Amino acid sequence: MEYRKLTILFVLLFAALVTCAQDNKLAVADSTAEQLYNAGDWKQLISFVNKSVTDSVDSPALRFKAGYAYMLTGNYKAAISQFNRVLLKDPHNTTARLYAYYCNTYINNNNAAFYNASHLDAETLRAIKLSPFGVIDAALESGIKLPNNDERDNGFFERAGMGLRLSWRLQLDQSFMLFTQNIFRSGYIDYKNQTGKTDRQVEYYAKSKYSLTKNINLLGAYHYLHTSYRSNTYQSNLGLLGIKYDTRYVDLQGDVNFGKLIDKTLKQYDAKVDFYPLGNLNLYTMSRASVLNLSGTNTFIYSQSVGFKVLDKTWLETAATFGNQDDYLDTDGLYVYNAIDPTKFKCGESVFYQLGNHALLNLNYFYEKKTDVYRAVNYNQNSVTLGITWKF
Template sequence: MGKGKYLLILIFTVMMHKAWCQESNIQAADSISTDLYNKGNWKQLISYGNKARADGVYFPGLQLKVAFAFFITENYKHALNEYQRVLSKDPYNETARYYAYFCCKFLNDDLQAAYHASFMDKEALNKESLKPYGLIAVGAESGVKQNNDVNRDNGFYERITASNRLSWRFQLDQSLAYFNQNIFKLADDADNDDASTRSVDKQKEYYAKLSYYVTPKLSVIGSFHYLNTQFNNTIYNSNLGLIGLKYAATYTDIQGNINFGRLQNKPIEQYNTKVTYYPFGNFNLYTTSRASVKHLDGANNFIFSQAAGFKLMKNTWLESTVTLGNEDDYFDADGLYIYNAIDKTTFRCGETVFYLLNSHAQLQLSYAYEKKTDTYQSLKYDQNAVTLGFLWKF
């Protein structure tokens, strides 16, 4: 009995010593981090936070300081990760929630920002004029497609868009689009080798995408795309869908989705995986890689798309893209764009300039070069497309 008592005393003493050391380490870490924070030594604060974490000394006060250091240096992805660590243990930490909201805004993720806004108090919501429902953004784009095929006129394209917040976790994006192009085809006329017929390729579209945030990092997306295509005295009604998941990691966004439906009376499926990488945790530099497998007419086609963008100067970004593979009836941008033109596209690359006029308005100018194959004759031709877009965010 005596030996057991002494053993308990020894264990208690060791535990008290460890607790005292831990408390002492926390006090020292708090003092050092506060000093770095007050002096604005953000890089040193981040380095110290990493060391403290490795040493097992990491507490909410230090996490908030390190998160702010990432935020003030515009590493919004890492800052968001730090704030979410705090929120995982304290969901109603107002400071962490407020800055997590702004991280998402600066990363152009309105739905994730709304998710965090749902936990904010009324004072913060009123300050940012936030409501669980309402119009988020409206936009428009118009483009022309020019080519060097004598049997093809220029193509013209217009689209209007609107985004609505249906609740703190639901967002609905909608658009209407119209495309038209004159198509010439050599006629079977024995008396006139140059005889041709003209058909007008017209297409009207309605698109809707519904997104839902399940957790702070996981969202579910689904979309519907209706196409009314008129060509050669025939009308096609196509109904297409998409379902997918998106996961927001520290420096990457990972998405997997499936496109499916009937396109011009043909069943089609397309499986996609997309990874967006932010090496600096913001849009100063980013890349998006997308791999797709399209199943149509009993054949599988692999398509790969790569985009890279960077901040050129204040309020100006450049983005370059290249797409390789057979893009006949190819789905892009969560099913928003469907490349179902008369002629097949075998290669596409382009450049886009984004310019922020102010905190609400954005201009977008895109150029795309495409290699295409004439459906009616053995002819390959080039096509150049220019699109001008405008976006207003409320």
């Protein structure tokens, strides 16, 4: 019996000594981190906190200082990760919430930004000056497609879109689109006047994004297309369901598209990976693998893009898509590639320029390798699109 009492006493004494030593380590770490924080030595502060955490010395105060250092050095993804650690222990930390909001806006992650904003008090919300009408952004696009094919006229594309915040966790993006192109074909071409049949398509698109948690979003989209060609009119309805999970440097998304497109049954399964090696938009990659099932026939399509910042307010993005893109759905079902002639390969370059605090200009050029469905010959097409996005 005495032996058991001594054993218990020894264990309790040992635990007390370990706790005391841990508290001393934490006090020393907090003191050192505070000195680095006050000196503005952000890189050294980041290195010190990371080493302390590796050595099992951790606290919300250390995480907050590391998050602030990451934010000031431009690694917004890492900063968000640190602030989220703070909020796990101290969900009422208003400053950590506010900084998490700003960091998410810097990488265009509105869902997570508004999720954090929902926990802020009224005075702080007034300071960050959110749009009183819930408008997030508005966009205009205008493009021309130039086919190297005597039996295809130039194609024209227009889009007007707007993003709305319906609640702190629910957002709605809407777009209205118009595509027109004259199709010339042996047998009904008016060679004298060079008039053909017009392929005209009017479209409406809506996508909802719901923040289930600070880093998990549920996606839902609907796309309606009214297509007229020759004497035929088609009504097409497409839907999308998906989920997105954000991590420190990688964002993962899986979704399924489904519906009827013209006279074909469509299902498309997508897996997408976005990678931010620097934790910001100075360098990023977007990779997407898709399996398109069109009336029972499967096609594999792969899309890859790389973007980077080249000047203070200028970004370049290079993209390529491989595979038969006949009736392919891109950008969460926003763009539907169901033109008369299917695209077999596409690549291009985009330039983004930040004009002031609100306007983002973009100029896109794409080269497409297409196949004439009536003559079974290949031809090239060049596309140019100019757009502007106004962020409120």
